[in-house]
């Protein structure tokens with residue numbers, strides 16, 4: 001077995017970095033580079049990481065040329081803390097060594113390179129630590145998938161759901177369902193043997209049991225709609241007249257000059273997405289071209305795009321210039337002003353705006369109409385309140401409460417397939433049953449749940465699952 005190593009923290013400047021090794025070379029690495037021949041389990045050591053002395057090469061497991069003394073020699077790359085987790089009581093089931101060097105990539109790279117020079121140590125692939133944990137039976141496939149989701153989750157609710165699955169909250173009920181199905185199929189098979197004597201097996205007592213399995217599976221399948229939503233970060237589309245301050249609002253929210261802002265109306269022609277972190281999760285803010293009287297063909301196209309964005313929005317925000325400049329518009333009523341008061345006027349827009357803002361509260365002559373939150377993108381007045389309201393309206397209906405939901409297409413498909421088999425079996429039981437076929441259907445249903453848990457899996461499926469992970473996890 002090769003030993004894998006990876007940087008578990010993002011490459012960049014940080015207080016500390018975490019380098020992780022898993023495999024049989026951990027003890028050799030500690031002896032050669034950290035000067036520790038004997039390692040206590042889960043003990044925090046502090047010491048110097050040294051390059052092995054030139055000429056002698058690295059210590060090879062089983063090599064007679066192990067360094068004579070316990071202390072490594074050679075140039076010190078860093079003084080750091082490290083912890084040894086002996087297998088099988090580790091996250092991967094193998095020996096694991098964690099190093100916590102200072103977070104400077106110049107030094108982290110040198111340590112990593114030194115580790116890679118050690119015999120039978122190579123860089124870990126994406127998700128390989130988690131995969132080894134799965135393959136050694138530490139966690140099942142649902143839990144392994146949830147580890148990936150825990151890292152990539154974009155909302156607090158998604159994090160919580162993933163945490164529960166990692167802790168086994170979804171595996172336990174699924175294992176119970178699998179057991180119930182296996183039990184039923186075994187009993188049916190027994191009946192197959194007895195069927196010659198007993199012409200009429202008693203299905204009446206089995207139907208309710210199978211029905212309850214069916215109901216559980218149906219509940220899991222229904223929950224997937226929420227689970228899929230949970231994984232996605234909501235889209236917040238910012239709309240309003242040209243020059244209302246939409247782009248400025250987004251810049252002020254993300255505290256960056258991300259978007260081009262100018263006093264020339266029609267500066268934003270295309271829609272642009274910017275990620276904003278709110279207390280409950282990440283949202284995609286979508287800046288759009290202003291809606292107003294088109295002055296040219298390009299304008300019309302830009303507005304068409306805005307309307308299309310509006311249709312894909314989870315939440316729409318209307319921004320209006322709160323100074324007199326924004327309301328006059330040459331005397332003509334603003335073509336979309338009806339929208340701001342909640343009346344759907346844009347074709348294809350059925351939903352009202354969740355939040356309405358009056359911008360430029362720092363300018364003289366400012367007035368916020370009824371139901372509009374006054375904000376200034378210049379002084380940032382009102383923006384804190386806007387963030388709070390946005391957070392509340394975006395995430396209000398996205399929670400799953402105490403439910404634990406399936407979050408991947410793979411999980412959903414396995415549950416649906418199991419459910420279909422159970423349904424076929426139930427249908428058979430109510431009619432004129434051929435016992436062999438019933439037993440087969442139920443065994444197949446159990447098989448889908450085993451696949452879901454990773455008790456039956458192929459390299460292809462595993463490859464697909466773990467390739468979505470980051471390296472170092």
Ligand SMILES: Nc1nc2c(ncn2[C@@H]2O[C@H](COP(=O)(O)OP(=O)(O)O)[C@@H](O)[C@H]2O)c(=O)[nH]1
Pocket residue numbers: 240241242243244245246247248249260261262263264265266267268290359360361362363375376377378379
């Ligand atoms: N004083 C002041 N000016 C603003 C504010 N928001 C936007 N502006 C100005 O209004 C003009 C139009 O802003 P912009 O963000 O490009 O509007 P958009 O067309 O809706 O994207 C620019 O000159 C901005 O500097 C604000 O809150 N206060």
Ligand SMILES: [Mg+2]
Pocket residue numbers: 246247248260261267268287288
């Ligand atoms: Mg703009």
